[in-house]
Structures are given as structure tokens and as C-alpha cells.
Amino acid sequence: MKSVIMAGGEGTRLRPLTCNIPKPMVPVVNKPVMEHIIELLRKYNLTDIAVTLQYLPNIIKNYFSDGREFDVNLRYYVEDKPMGTAGSVKNAEDFLDDTFVVISGDALTDIDLKKAIDFHFSKKSMATLVLKKVEIPLEYGVVVTDEDGRITRFLEKPSWGEVFSDTVNTGIYILSPEVLKYYNKNEIFDFSKDLFPLLLRQDKPMYGYISDDYWCDIGDLKAYSQAHQDILEKRVKVSIPGKEIEDGVWVGENCIIDDGASIEGPCIIGTNTKVKKGAVIGKFSVLGENNIIGERSGIKRSILWRNTILENNVQLRGTVICDKVKLKQNVSCFENSVVGDSTIIKENAIVKPNIKIWPDKIVEEGTEVSSNLVWGSKFIRSIFGFRGMAGEINVDITPEYASKLGAAYGSLFKGKGKIAVGSDESNPAKMLKISFIAGLISAGLKVLDFEVLHLPVMRSAVRFYGVDGGIHISTSSKNIGKLKIDFIDKNGSNIDRNTERKIETMFQREDFSRCEGRSIKEVEVIPDYTKFYIRNIINNVKSEKLDFKIALNSPSESILKCVTDLLTSLGCSIEKVNIDIGYGNKEVNSKNREYFAKMVSMGDFDLGVSIEETSEKMMLVDNRGRIVTDDMFTALISLIMFRTVEGGTVVVPVSTSHVIEQLADANNGKVIRTKTSHQDLMNKILTIDVKEQVYDQFILNFDAIAGIVKILDFMKINNYSLSDLVEMIPDIHIYEKEVECSWNDKGKVIRQIIQENESESIETLEGVKIFKDGGWVLVLPDAEQPVCRIKSESFSAEFAEELTNTFVNKVREISKS
Known part of the structure; x- marks a missing residue:
């Protein structure tokens, strides 16, 4: 007789175990579950085997090859798309010229196939299904047989109200090749849903053989762990690699178990694994090949695959650790958690019960992982980076993630307060804005939706409306999938690090409350705030007319239009350009900057200004074609502040040139140094004593639209060219x-x-x-x-x-x- 192993399963319910391997390759006691099936078939002399493949087929082919190493003959039949269980077997029809056995490659069983085959022939059956009695049949196909074993009824995956039997289909069949003629090749066709009901309607001889032997469908993570426990308790007869050195303790070749390590059976320790002194390997633990278990580490009821490193004092309780995982000192993983391939969990991190971490993740030091980590590359203690947060849309930052983060932020206000929300004009930013709004109103807050506006305009709106905070979402014009989110306090500044930490703690612990349904507040939409913002800039200009000729550059069409309209209304002559000076290749950007500078000097412009797409920062070029570098720009606006308010104070980052101190000395001013982050600079500016300077300095640093008007107004009032101001700045090296x-x-x-x-x-x-x-x-x-x-x-x-x-x-x- 021949046989067929159905090995096309993707195993979605077993993820993250099956993210990088097909379900039949998931290891059970350190060998793929399909290898146990091959050993079962070989035991009953069923050595000519067809293997049907679909998901990641090459992984199976590469491992088993032609089967010679396993004393069987394997032929592979690969589907381009899922064809159903019967459809996949139909591909091997030319090979199946006599009665054959079909068995799943992802179940664990020691069913006596000889008894089932003898039963099949004794009944002259066309199709015999191997059946098993189970307590909860909801996940299986339920089958009813008469006293002679003939099948009388089927139902796939019934609800409790539909359960009419506790006898279920194991997915093991003995079939006459005649059944393959009841459907066509390349037709999506399933044994239990299509073929067997068809044979039943036509009253073909179809029987059910009820087995008392062990069978476990490894359909989910709970069943996966239970299968290991059943093997270790010897409820199922399978071959366990290694030598049983004492009752219930199997150890592979070249293992090193240090003196002082504690081993408690039943357990398995794979080949080339090292267990260091003070480590404890507890009951029902299975360690694969090439693992290192650090000193004082404790493993109980856990499964480790291969090439994993546990540093000192790592504690595992009922968890599954996949290949090439590194757990650093003092990490703890608790019941029913799973850590995917090639993940690094850093010192003192905790993985809570029932948490699944997908492959290739980094969990930062001290993190408490309390929700599944599926998307993104990191689960980190710090959601926030150097400035706000950033990530890939629908990868690092999904709508669900944004809603939850909005609720965490909203929880700071304990159900009372107003939050402003806005975004740029991109569709991804608008989508995420909706998610943030949902999270905020679920926390009981009133939300003001400012629709589309630039970040500095958003800061102005937060101050003008006196709200308690704000969120602004924007994307990159060069990579619309890249998202940037700014959380703003009531002053219009980015929130401080302490507030960020509170949000992170609430987010990662899911420690935030939701309000009652009747407390949900309506979202108030405030359109066209940008028009008020522009009018306010114009009203604050002191000069009668700003008659400058300006070359204006920006990657954003909306910024080009907004600034052109503003400066034109103030009397300026504008020539718009779109030159990439801030993205991608540094060498190209440098050449583009030089081109822009040459254009300004040769075009007889008074100055050139390039405004970045967030409209926070600008780059200036003077009328002689000199580029005002970052350090020069900080010196320039410091000079303007000192000349505007005698004896004034400026705030600059610790990384800025000490030319600022020279300018302060020359103008009887004062310099305060702060950290380099946006939020530190913002917060320090907003807390300086000279209040009349606060918003002018804030605008010059973080609002390029209003800032360029202030610089032009200062130049006009004092009859300076930009090159005059540049000359006043000492040389910076x-x-x-x-x-x-x-x-x-x-x-x-x-x-x-x-x-x-x-x-x-x-x-x-x-x-x-x-x-x-x-x-x-x-x-x-x-x-x-x-x-x-x-x-x-x-x-x-x-x-x-x-x-x-x-x-x-x-x-x-x-x-x-």
C-alpha cells in the first residue's frame, strides 16, 4: 500500500510558531511533527509516500529530501494555491494506483494503522475514516456510525447546539483509488466537506473505524504544549531523540550539565545543550539542540527550540521559546507566552501570561510586555524617541495602536479636559487621526478636530483655544508610509519626558480607564484655523511693507502656496522652486543646496529660504549666496533677540557654537544652555523669565512660516540685508x-x-x-x-x-x- 501525507498546512492558529516554518515542521520533542508521522507509516511498512505541499514547501523538501535518510520513499506534489484536502491528493492520482492511506502531517498519533486497514478491507469499504471519541468536538468534524460501523451522518465543526456525537474525524483515511474519480483535477475539493457527503448521498460503502489509541490535532498553542506533556507522561508511543539516562529524563549527545544544576524528570535536554551551575530544569520541560541555560535560570513546563541563549537568572514558566532567541539577565516569561524566532529580550524584561511575540523583535530593558507584539521591530520601554514618535504606517503604528495610545494619553486627564487633534493633508495621517480621536473620546475627553493644518499652526491653535493638549500627525513627502506624531502640551510645546513616561506606562500596562457610554462627547470640528493664524501674523508685522525679492523652496506644495500667499500679501516678490535639499543622498543634497545658493546670488534675490515639510525649520541663503548653517541660524536668531530686547535671554542647545556667548556679551544678553531634544529646548524657552520674549523666540525656533516674517520685519525696521546680519556673526569653526x-x-x-x-x-x-x-x-x-x-x-x-x-x-x- 501507498500513503499520502497532507503537509500543506499554514498553521495560522499556531502563530508565531509557524511564522517562519510550515505547520508540519513544528518540532515536537525536538523533531518535526511530520517526522513522527513518517515513523508511524514506516512502522506499518507504508514506505511509498506522496507528500502534498503548499505553504513554504521548500523547508519540508530540504529537510526530508527523498526520504532515504528516514527509510522511506518520498514524492512531493506542490500546489500553487490551496485546493482543499481532496484537491491536493488528486494531484498525486497517477501515483495512487491501489488502496492508500491519507494522514495529516501535523497531528500527533500512535494509532494502529494495521487494525484500521484490516477493518477497511473486511467491510469492503470505499472510504474508511479513522475516528476518535473526544470530550469537546467543536473544532472537528462530527461523525455518526451505525452498529456495523457504516457512516450515517456528518457535520463539520458544529456549534454546541449542533453536536450530535462525540466521535470525530481524525483526518486519517483509508481510501480506494476509485474515490478520486468523483471530482476533477484543479478543482477545489475537500474530503470532509465535499467528497464524503457526496459518497454518503450516493450510498457508497463508507465506514468509520473508532480507535482508542492516542491522537492529538496540534491545532493551537494549548494543544502543542499538551502534546509534549502527553509524550513525557508516556501516553503516546513516539520515538524521543536522546538517551533516557534515568526514568523520564532524556539527554542528547554532547550535552554539558554542570555540577550544581538541577534536573527533574520528566524532561528532555537536546544535543549540544549546556546547562550551567545553579540552573533548574523542571518537570515537563523540553530543551532542543544547541541551547545555553545560564546560571540560576529556572525552566518549568516550558519548550525551547534550538540555538537559544538564556543568560543568568532567566525564569520560564509554561512558555514556548522558538529558534535563535536571546533572553538576557533576569528576564521572566510566564504561562502560555510564546517568543518567536530571532527575538532579543533585554535585561529585567517581563513577558506576561498569554502574550505572543512575533519573530525578529527587540524587547528593551525593563519592559513589561502586556500585549501581543505582532507588528514593528521593537517592543520598547520608550514609545517616544528624540522628538515625539515615528514609525511605518500599518507596521509600527496601526489604527488599533493609535486608538490605544490616544486612550493612554487621554487617561492623564482623568476624564476631564479638551484635546486638539490635527494632521497634514495625507490620507494615512487623516486615517490615524480618526483612530486617535476614538481613543481620546473613549477616555471621556472633549476633542477639537482642527482637520488639516501644519504643526506650528497646530501649536498656535492649542494656545489660542486654551485646550489641555494636542496631537498632530504628519507624513513624509518622500515616504508617505513614514509617520510622525507630536504630542503637545497646553503651551504648544512637545510634552516633556516625564509626561511621555506616564503615557508609556499606561499604554504598556493597558492601565487606562474607559468612560461610560453616556459620557462620550461629540467631536467639535474647527475648520480653517490656518486663515486666522495667517491673519494674526500679518497683524503683528510692524513694517508698512516687506518689499523683498525671495526665492522660496519647500518639498510641500501646501507650504509653498501658504507662504507665497502670505509674503505676497506683505509686499514681497516670490519665486517658487522645489529642490530636494534635505532627504536621501547627502552628496546629492549638498549639491542641491549649492545650486539653490547659486540661484539666489545670481538671481539678484534679497534672500532664499527653504522650509522643511513640517514647516518648523528653515534654511536661509543670504543675498551673496552664503548658506546659513544650523549653528549660524541659531546665532542669527539669537542676535535678533538680543537686538530686539536689550539684556534679553536666549535658550540654545548644549551642542550649539559658543559664538552665542560672544553675541550675548556684546549685547548685554544672557545665554541658557539646555539639552538637544526639541522638547527640552521648547520647555526651557517657555519658562524663561522675560515673558515678552517667549513666543518670539519659540516662533523663530519652531515656526518657519511666522519666523521668516519676523526675520524680514526685523531686517526692514533696521534697514539690514541678510548678509549684513551674517557679517555680524563671528566665524564659526x-x-x-x-x-x-x-x-x-x-x-x-x-x-x-x-x-x-x-x-x-x-x-x-x-x-x-x-x-x-x-x-x-x-x-x-x-x-x-x-x-x-x-x-x-x-x-x-x-x-x-x-x-x-x-x-x-x-x-x-x-x-x-
Whole structure:
């Protein structure tokens, strides 16, 4: 006789176990479940086997090859699309020239196939179904037989109200080749839904053989774990790899079990696995090949696949760990949790019960994972990055994610308050805005929907309407799938880090309340706030007319139109251009900037301005074609502030040129240094004592639309050209470079640099800033990437570059040590 193994299953209910492998390849006691089926067939001399494949077929082919290594002969039949159980077997019709057995490649069983086959022939049956009595038959096909074993009724996956038997179809059949003539090739056809009911209607001889042997459909994660327990308790007869060194303890070749490690059976320890001293392998644990179990780690009722590393004091309780997972010190995973392939869970993280983590994820240090991690590359303690949050639409940030995050943010206000919400004109941003609104109103808040507006306009709206906070969603014009979300406080600033942490805690613990249905408030739509914002800018201009000729660049058509209309109404002559100066290839961007600068100087423009797509930042080019760099721009607006308010105060990041202090000295001003993040700079500006300066300085830093008008107005009032202002700024010699530095090395790098430079003047406001040789160097670990940024300033460009390169090499040296 021949046989067919149906091995096309995708195993969606077993995910994340089946994200990277087909269901028949899921390991059960350290060998694929399909290998147990092949061993069962071989036991009954059924060695000529057809294998039907569909999902990830090459993984099965590569493992089993032609079957010779397993003492069987395998032929493969691959479907391009699912054809149903009977449809897949039809592909092997030419091979199946006599009575044959069909069996699933993803069930665990030791059913006596000889008894079933003998029963089939004794009844002269056309189709015999192997049946099994189960307590809960809802997930199976229910079958009723008469006293002679002839099948009289079928029902696939009944509800409790439809259950008429506890005898179910195991998916194991003995069939006459004649049944294959009842349907056509390339026809989607199922045994239990189509073929068997057809044979029943035609009164063909069809019987059910009820077996008392073990059978388990490994359909979900609970069944997967139960199958292992059943094997270890010897309820099912299968071959377990390794040597049974004592009752119920199987150990593979080349295992190293240190003195002081505790092993309690029944359990399995796979080949080449190392168990270190103080580790405890408890009952019903199954460890695959090439695993390392660290000191004091404890494993109970858990399943580890292959090539996994558990560092010291990792605790697993009833969990499944897939291939190539790394669990760092003090990680804990609890009942019914699953960790997918190639995931890294960092120190002190906790995976709560019933949590599933999909493959290739990173769980950051100290994180408590309380919801499934499916999308995105990370589950991190910090949802927020250097500035707000960013991610891929429908990958990192889904509508469900946004709604939940909106509810977490809304929970800060304890059911009372108003929140403003707005977005740019892109469809992804509008979609996510709806999700955020749903989350906010579910927390009992009143939501003001400002529809489409730019981020600085949103900040103005938050202040003007006196709301308690806001959310703005925007996308990149170069990559509309990339999303940026800004959470705003009542002052229009990005929320501070403390507020971010509160949101993160509520979000990850799902520790937020939902209001009663009757407390849901209507969303108030406020259209066209941008018109009021523009009118307010015009009303605050002190000059009668701003008659400048300006080259205006932006990647955003809406910004080009808005700023052109504004400046034209104030008397300016505008020429619009669209040159990419801020994205993609740095070399191309540099050439484009030079082209823009040359265009300004040769076109007899008073200045050029390029406004980024969020409309927060601008780049200026003076009438002589000189590009105003970031450090020069900070110096420029500081100069304007000092000249506008005598003895005024400016706030600048720690990474900015110390030319600012020279300008302050010359104008009787004061400088406050702050951290480099947007939110730190914003919050520090909004808390300086000289209140009349607050919003002017805020606008010049974070509102390019209103900011360019303020700069033009200052130039007009004082009869300055932009080149005049640039000339007032002392020479700036700064050199900046980025160097790779892993997350784990950042702390070590900063500590060692501080220790090596104790004799120098040092600041540690952010990173470490060392003052030496009349200049300074800042070593700043990046908040979002595994790099450090090295920035130096000195009396010459050459010395600044040399100083930066010295510390780049120092960071590399410390990282490698």
C-alpha cells in the first residue's frame, strides 16, 4: 500500500510558531511533527509516500529530501494555491494506483494503522475514516456510525447546539483509488466537506473505524504544549531523540550539565545543550539542540527550540521559546507566552501570561510586555524617541495602536479636559487621526478636530483655544508610509519626558480607564484655523511693507502656496522652486543646496529660504549666496533677540557654537544652555523669565512660516540685508561626525571618557562636553540609533576636525575593548 501525507498546512492558529516554518515542521520533542508521522507509516511498512505541499514547501523538501535518510520513499506534489484536502491528493492520482492511506502531517498519533486497514478491507469499504471519541468536538468534524460501523451522518465543526456525537474525524483515511474519480483535477475539493457527503448521498460503502489509541490535532498553542506533556507522561508511543539516562529524563549527545544544576524528570535536554551551575530544569520541560541555560535560570513546563541563549537568572514558566532567541539577565516569561524566532529580550524584561511575540523583535530593558507584539521591530520601554514618535504606517503604528495610545494619553486627564487633534493633508495621517480621536473620546475627553493644518499652526491653535493638549500627525513627502506624531502640551510645546513616561506606562500596562457610554462627547470640528493664524501674523508685522525679492523652496506644495500667499500679501516678490535639499543622498543634497545658493546670488534675490515639510525649520541663503548653517541660524536668531530686547535671554542647545556667548556679551544678553531634544529646548524657552520674549523666540525656533516674517520685519525696521546680519556673526569653526556605538557600549563610552578627562573642564548636561585648547568637544550618544555623535568647535576648521576625529577613534577604541 501507498500513503499520502497532507503537509500543506499554514498553521495560522499556531502563530508565531509557524511564522517562519510550515505547520508540519513544528518540532515536537525536538523533531518535526511530520517526522513522527513518517515513523508511524514506516512502522506499518507504508514506505511509498506522496507528500502534498503548499505553504513554504521548500523547508519540508530540504529537510526530508527523498526520504532515504528516514527509510522511506518520498514524492512531493506542490500546489500553487490551496485546493482543499481532496484537491491536493488528486494531484498525486497517477501515483495512487491501489488502496492508500491519507494522514495529516501535523497531528500527533500512535494509532494502529494495521487494525484500521484490516477493518477497511473486511467491510469492503470505499472510504474508511479513522475516528476518535473526544470530550469537546467543536473544532472537528462530527461523525455518526451505525452498529456495523457504516457512516450515517456528518457535520463539520458544529456549534454546541449542533453536536450530535462525540466521535470525530481524525483526518486519517483509508481510501480506494476509485474515490478520486468523483471530482476533477484543479478543482477545489475537500474530503470532509465535499467528497464524503457526496459518497454518503450516493450510498457508497463508507465506514468509520473508532480507535482508542492516542491522537492529538496540534491545532493551537494549548494543544502543542499538551502534546509534549502527553509524550513525557508516556501516553503516546513516539520515538524521543536522546538517551533516557534515568526514568523520564532524556539527554542528547554532547550535552554539558554542570555540577550544581538541577534536573527533574520528566524532561528532555537536546544535543549540544549546556546547562550551567545553579540552573533548574523542571518537570515537563523540553530543551532542543544547541541551547545555553545560564546560571540560576529556572525552566518549568516550558519548550525551547534550538540555538537559544538564556543568560543568568532567566525564569520560564509554561512558555514556548522558538529558534535563535536571546533572553538576557533576569528576564521572566510566564504561562502560555510564546517568543518567536530571532527575538532579543533585554535585561529585567517581563513577558506576561498569554502574550505572543512575533519573530525578529527587540524587547528593551525593563519592559513589561502586556500585549501581543505582532507588528514593528521593537517592543520598547520608550514609545517616544528624540522628538515625539515615528514609525511605518500599518507596521509600527496601526489604527488599533493609535486608538490605544490616544486612550493612554487621554487617561492623564482623568476624564476631564479638551484635546486638539490635527494632521497634514495625507490620507494615512487623516486615517490615524480618526483612530486617535476614538481613543481620546473613549477616555471621556472633549476633542477639537482642527482637520488639516501644519504643526506650528497646530501649536498656535492649542494656545489660542486654551485646550489641555494636542496631537498632530504628519507624513513624509518622500515616504508617505513614514509617520510622525507630536504630542503637545497646553503651551504648544512637545510634552516633556516625564509626561511621555506616564503615557508609556499606561499604554504598556493597558492601565487606562474607559468612560461610560453616556459620557462620550461629540467631536467639535474647527475648520480653517490656518486663515486666522495667517491673519494674526500679518497683524503683528510692524513694517508698512516687506518689499523683498525671495526665492522660496519647500518639498510641500501646501507650504509653498501658504507662504507665497502670505509674503505676497506683505509686499514681497516670490519665486517658487522645489529642490530636494534635505532627504536621501547627502552628496546629492549638498549639491542641491549649492545650486539653490547659486540661484539666489545670481538671481539678484534679497534672500532664499527653504522650509522643511513640517514647516518648523528653515534654511536661509543670504543675498551673496552664503548658506546659513544650523549653528549660524541659531546665532542669527539669537542676535535678533538680543537686538530686539536689550539684556534679553536666549535658550540654545548644549551642542550649539559658543559664538552665542560672544553675541550675548556684546549685547548685554544672557545665554541658557539646555539639552538637544526639541522638547527640552521648547520647555526651557517657555519658562524663561522675560515673558515678552517667549513666543518670539519659540516662533523663530519652531515656526518657519511666522519666523521668516519676523526675520524680514526685523531686517526692514533696521534697514539690514541678510548678509549684513551674517557679517555680524563671528566665524564659526565646527566639525561633526557620527560613529557606530552599540546600545550596550554607550554607558561605558561616556564613563571612560569622563574618567580619562578628569583634569579638563567637563559638562555632563547631556553626553559629555570637554573644554580644551580654547575649544570644546561633545560626545553625545544618540537617543534612537546605535551611534554616538561627536561635535567639536575650535579656533580653526582644521583643529575642530582633528579634535572630532580624535574622539571618534576614542569611541571606537572603547567600544571594541
